[in-house]
Amino acid sequence: MARTNPLQFIQQVRGEVGKVVWPTRREVLLTTVMVFIMATVTALFFALVDMGIKGGLRGVLSLFG
Template identity: 85%
Template sequence: MARTNPLQFVQQVRSEVGKVSWPTRREVMLTTVMVFIMASLTAVFFALVDMAIRGGLRGVLSLFG
């Protein structure tokens, strides 16, 4: 592999960073809000599943104990 000097490396990095399509502030905020909403919905779902399993196990164990 060919070696490049540090100056060429920095120039190449800057040119590659210039090609990146950066999101707008609005897109970042919207995506962040959506992540929080989805995380909250997932937490509620798993809490409900946990309560259902706990209730089922209590019901089964109460039959034997």
């Protein structure tokens, strides 16, 4: 890879940063809300699965105990 001097590097970085499409405030808000919703749904799902497994194991163990 060819080496560039620091001035060229900074110019290239500024050029690349100029190409970035930044999300709008609304997009950030909607994405954040969706993350919280999905985290809540996932937590509820795993809590229900955990309760189901716990109940099943208690049922099976009560047969032998």
